[in-house]
Structure formats: structure tokens, C-alpha cells
Amino acid sequence: MDVMHSLIHSVRKPGSLSRNLRRVRQGLDLIRELFGQFLATNECSLREAASTAYPQVFAQYHTWAIRTAVGAGLYTLPTREQLVVKLNETNHSARKEMKRYINASLTSGYRIH
Template sequence: MEKDRPMKKMAEAFKELCNRLNQFPEGEEARLELAAFSNACSLLSPLIRCLGIAFLFAEIDYVAKVNDLVKASKSVSLLPVMIDDDIRSDCVRKAGSHTRNLLRLKRTLDMIRILFEEIMCTEGNSLKDPASKAYKVFSPYHGWAIRKAVTAGISEALATKSELLNKMNEDEISSRIQMQSFVSSAAIVGQYIDQLFISRGLGTDW
């Protein structure tokens, strides 16, 4: 029986999201299914958890927001429809809204994408530099106490690269394949989400 490979699962799920996006003609707004997106996002949780206590803030917050979109997918079929519903309800920027949660999830995707990019171009076993650069996605939106706790966690309690790969059941070669696949796919999905916000005049810096 093959061991569970969370990194491979997330890479494959986001590649499938890209395949769905590519089905739409150029110039037409893609209508990505909310269920497919939220289920793909749920596959990132094991990796975030394996990074250690430094990213505990991300795991707790991330899981709650993924669960919100999974629940929303029971009654809303498409990402753009969900956003438009929140716009009509005038609740886009309210805490706990589906659209606000989507924006937070997108930042986590960016964080993992940058983490993988940095891991692939950094030698050695330490993840401190990659993790520090990846956290910059969130640091402008966090208060002093959270920033201090994350910085301390990265310095003192972050998993090493070998520990992370071992928990993901990957080796150097296989992990690079999965990370590169995720980086490419997550960039496309992230651009799609950004465009959904920008085309509706919402911006993404809030």
C-alpha cells in the first residue's frame, strides 16, 4: 500500500483547477466551481501543520476559512457567483463573509507558493529563510504580537527541510516535482482570484 503523499495530492488538485480554468475561452470570465476549489484548498492543511508551531496561526485560521467555503459550496456552485452574492448583500468586507475568507485563503496559497519557490532555490536543510520570505505575504496584516510570535517560531521551532519531506513521504527529487507543479498551478489560480476581485472593483489589499 502506497504511503499517503499530501504534497502530491495538493499538486495534483491545483493542476486540475488549472485544467478547469483553461477550458474557458480567452476573454470570458472563468466560472470555477467553489466545491472543487475548497476541496483543493483543504489538501494544504497537512503541509501547514507539518511546518510546526511557527505557522500555527495559519493552520487554525486556514482550516476555519476552508470549512466556511466547503459549507458555502453546498448552496453556491461557483466562485464568481459567491462573490456577487456577497456584493449584493453588502457584506464583502465584513468579518466572516465568504469573499473575505476567500481573500485570506488566497494569501495562504501565495505563502505556500513562495515557500516552495524559496525551498527550491535554497541549499541546505534549514527552512528559516524560505519561511521568513513566505511569511511576508501575511506580516503587513498582522499585529505586533503575532509577528513577534511567528518570527520566534521560525527561529526556534520550525521543521527542517528533511523533516518536512519525511512527513510528506517525499524525497529531494519527488518533492521538487510536486513543488514545481504546485507553484505553477497556484500562480494561475491566484491570478484568477485576483482578477475576480479587481474586475469587481474590490481590490485585494484589505
């Protein structure tokens, strides 16, 4: 795992396979964090969840300009209710699928920090 950790966190060359792998992992981590925020409370909006998840997953890799653009973009995210409708789910079924994703991502054996 030390080699994998080194590859993922140290390679920043554009087009690098290691960089691409890091981005895929971060995308999956972001989804897990968003779902975790959603499951923590029924009051959490997508904007609130993303505001918490983004700094944990991506902010350290982004420049100030990108972090600022992401911050502005957070205000365009749908409400919790709109998201559930867009996913063609109910609150209950969405929670079930979110829990399933989180459990699968944590037990995959590919957890690097």
C-alpha cells in the same frame, strides 16, 4: 479583477466571506512562496523560507503581536530534511511536486496583487 481586488484587500470584518477568501488566497500564496524559496537553493531551511515568505504574504495584515509570535514560532519549524520525511517524499519527488504546485498556482488565472 478590480472588484475582486477591492473585496479581498478592503474587507476586514470578522466572519466576512471576503475576508475568508483573502485568507484562503494568502494561504495558497504562502505555500507557493515557501516552495519557491525551497526550489531556489538546496540549502534553504523551512525557517529561512518562512522568514522570507511570511512578510511577503501575511505581515501587512497582522498586528505587531502576531508578527512577533510568528517570528518566535519560526524557530520550531522542522529542518528541510525532516519536512521531506514528514511529507513522505524524497528530495527529487518533493521538488517535482513543488514545481507542479507553483506552475498550477501561477496559471490558474486567479493571481491578484
